[in-house]
Amino acid sequence: MDKQLNGAQIVLQSLQDHGVEHIFGYPGGAVLPIYDEIFQQESIEHILVRHEQGATHAAEGYARSTGKCGVVLVTSGPGATNAVTGLTDALMDSIPMVCITGQVPTHLIGGDAFQEADTVGITRPCTKHNYLVKDVNDLARILHEAFQVATTGRPGPVVVDIPKDIQFALGPYMKPKAVKHKSYQPQIKGDMAAIKQAVELIANAKKPVFYTGGGIINSGPQASQLLRELVQLTGFPITSTLMGLGSYPSADKQWLGMLGMHGTYEANLAMHDCDVMINIGARFDDRITGTLEKFSPNSKKIHVDIDPSSINKNVMVDVAIVGDCAHVLEDMLRVYKSDAVTPDKKALANWWSEIEGWRDRKCLAYKKDAKAIKPQYAVERLYELTKDADTYITTEVGQHQMWAAQYYRFEDPNRWMTSGGLGTMGYGIPAAVGVQVAHPKSLVIDIAGEASVQMTMQEISTAVQYRLPIKIFILNNEYMGMVRQWQELLHGGRYSSSYSEALPDFVKLAEAYGATGIRAETPAELDDAIKRMVDTPGPVIFDCIVTKDENCFPMIPSGAAHNEMLLADSEGLDIEVSDAGKALV
Amino acid sequence: MSAENQIERHTLSVLVDNEAGVLARVIGLFSGRGYNIDSLTVAEVDEQEHMSRITIVTLGTPPIIEQIKAQLGRLVPVHRVVDLTVECDSVERELALVKVTGKGDARVEALRMSEAFRARVVDATPDSFVFEITGNTEKIDAFIGLMKPLGLREVSRTGAAAISRGPEAM
Numbered sequence: 134m135d136k137q138l139n140g141a142q143i144v145l146q147s148l149q150d151h152g153v154e155h156i157f158g159y160p161g162g163a164v165l166p167i168y169d170e171i172f173q174q175e176s177i178e179h180i181l182v183r184h185e186q187g188a189t190h191a192a193e194g195y196a197r198s199t200g201k202c203g204v205v206l207v208t209s210g211p212g213a214t215n216a217v218t219g220l221t222d223a224l225m226d227s228i229p230m231v232c233i234t235g236q237v238p239t240h241l242i243g244g245d246a247f248q249e250a251d252t253v254g255i256t257r258p259c260t261k262h263n264y265l266v267k268d269v270n271d272l273a274r275i276l277h278e279a280f281q282v283a284t285t286g287r288p289g290p291v292v293v294d295i296p297k298d299i300q301f302a303l304g305p306y307m308k309p310k311a312v313k314h315k316s317y318q319p320q321i322k323g324d325m326a327a328i329k330q331a332v333e334l335i336a337n338a339k340k341p342v343f344y345t346g347g348g349i350i351n352s353g354p355q356a357s358q359l360l361r362e363l364v365q366l367t368g369f370p371i372t373s374t375l376m377g378l379g380s381y382p383s384a385d386k387q388w389l390g391m392l393g394m395h396g397t398y399e400a401n402l403a404m405h406d407c408d409v410m411i412n413i414g415a416r417f418d419d420r421i422t423g424t425l426e427k428f429s430p431n432s433k434k435i436h437v438d439i440d441p442s443s444i445n446k447n448v449m450v451d452v453a454i455v456g457d458c459a460h461v462l463e464d465m466l467r468v469y470k471s472d473a474v475t476p477d478k479k480a481l482a483n484w485w486s487e488i489e490g491w492r493d494r495k496c497l498a499y500k501k502d503a504k505a506i507k508p509q510y511a512v513e514r515l516y517e518l519t520k521d522a523d524t525y526i527t528t529e530v531g532q533h534q535m536w537a538a539q540y541y542r543f544e545d546p547n548r549w550m551t552s553g554g555l556g557t558m559g560y561g562i563p564a565a566v567g568v569q570v571a572h573p574k575s576l577v578i579d580i581a582g583e584a585s586v587q588m589t590m591q592e593i594s595t596a597v598q599y600r601l602p603i604k605i606f607i608l609n610n611e612y613m614g615m616v617r618q619w620q621e622l623l624h625g626g627r628y629s630s631s632y633s634e635a636l637p638d639f640v641k642l643a644e645a646y647g648a649t650g651i652r653a654e655t656p657a658e659l660d661d662a663i664k665r666m667v668d669t670p671g672p673v674i675f676d677c678i679v680t681k682d683e684n685c686f687p688m689i690p691s692g693a694a695h696n697e698m699l700l701a702d703s704e705g706l707d708i709e710v711s712d713a714g715k716a717l718v
Numbered sequence: 719m720s721a722e723n724q725i726e727r728h729t730l731s732v733l734v735d736n737e738a739g740v741l742a743r744v745i746g747l748f749s750g751r752g753y754n755i756d757s758l759t760v761a762e763v764d765e766q767e768h769m770s771r772i773t774i775v776t777l778g779t780p781p782i783i784e785q786i787k788a789q790l791g792r793l794v795p796v797h798r799v800v801d802l803t804v805e806c807d808s809v810e811r812e813l814a815l816v817k818v819t820g821k822g823d824a825r826v827e828a829l830r831m832s833e834a835f836r837a838r839v840v841d842a843t844p845d846s847f848v849f850e851i852t853g854n855t856e857k858i859d860a861f862i863g864l865m866k867p868l869g870l871r872e873v874s875r876t877g878a879a880a881i882s883r884g885p886e887a888m
Contacts, residue, residue: 254739257742257743257746258746258750261794262793262794263739265739267738282794316734316795316796441792442788442792445784445785446785449781
């Protein structure tokens, strides 16, 4: 006979059995029984956010910096709808998350009750899977399944919607291992024949490139280790998507920098001109490929992905391997070694000298300014002054995010938290909260823009409450910079609604929240100010006043190819963007 | 036009857990990703295991059809996806109820045609018939086409149900 618990106790017991130590949430009428159980136990700490979107991003930051599942608890109706942005964000970036939502009691469902929303209906397209629990006897099984679905295969968010009467009802509890899903069985091991084919392509490559993504991070630190081994064994160049930064150390000479719309010149040209492309854990996203018709026209493409639907979705590939990155890399390495593959040294040397030529273009160079802080310079200095600390970086979305990706450098996985697929402004502060909860002693910095940061600014209050010393480093150019840049490029410089008017005084705002505010306006004072920020024991809002009209380069304009990049010193911005290109985002 | 851009019609059989919302998941996938549904039928086929079978007739280029199958396959409650158009020989049947109204020659002609198509009369009044016809989609299309000038009033179709030929099951 299984132990009988009430629904709320089943929730807590299940969280404990899945090793959950922190949950991010916000109470409300339909989750009060669960909050009552939280009150009566000590093994799980609840972090009270200021808005449910904040809870989801905090859970994302927590998950991405630890490899564990992020857990969110919100109430019915507005609690659930406020969580939708974060759920979608987690779906796009493959972040493991279990989101428990309260629901009105079963007998009121469908009657437009107070704070009722069709949560499973609303979240169906923005979750990996979701459940409405209609019977307390199913609750334990559903919760265990939710963790399994969220954390295995291609990770993603799972919603469990629990009506209030189910939280009070008595039901059985069984341990997680008693639950096995009937239909959900993701493929972990890659097909050996395909792996051998891939190694053969690698062995004969003359101009190869590794193109890696968030899948390496999701697969765990071991995947990163195996990737490093394979890349170093082959001597091939490697680039990565935004989501994959840190899986390969940026200090290594084989590292080309990030690729894509704001990737480096050398990475994008290597992608364009390569003869063998080895995609591991990336999904040929449109930020990466540019126009598909002109994407890497002469290469054989290998694609390793745990999600079968990623294969041949945007780009047709020659060798497809469905499986977990670490498992596939391990098998690839074994085959590579047992076949005693020796890369074509001469061809590789030629390829590298071509790449060195592109590197010499120094695409990330920018004009320094003695009086005003350039945003690139701010990130460079931030990097120099924090690189030796145990640092985690989150970002908002926009120009500052790209500058962070370009000028901050990552040597290890799980150090870089950003909203890639969905591009959610407001991600950075709550994500930093989540990261800091997981790593209380580390230095956690949100590289932000003054526009994005205002979308979830209230979470600084969460940081103050829980003594989370996050640092919010705002590159303040008084513009929604990326919007402004596109308006300059595509809309005749008509800056429609992209000026950040009526900005708050961020230093005073920090003080109002009980945090510390620091401002830097000149390059001369920047270093000292950053050091002060790092040395401040509590949360800091750093208002870094930067030049207003800086554009983010390099850039592949919409509808263009990898070899049609704009560089900072290109002749103005008067390039022709086709109408088809203008229609793209 | 290359084969890759040619629009094809495929019949997919999808075995799913018969749980709340599973049909909404499948339909939402098609509408959310802009795929076509030509017809869709669903019913529980294994009461003990709570399994339903969804038959979807869809249109798309070969790469799109491959995407549809992969996307269906990754839905959590989906057990199997079989493309009956390419993976095996299959039988496809659809049932339609066709209401035809009229008097005189048209009425006689409608009844005569229904016999030729082996349709059954399931309801009759002095001014109307309801025919039940079973067959593949083309046959039903043809029958409905013939009924148009003879007083076709309304049609209710089930959409295609399909199964592979031979002893193998999905």
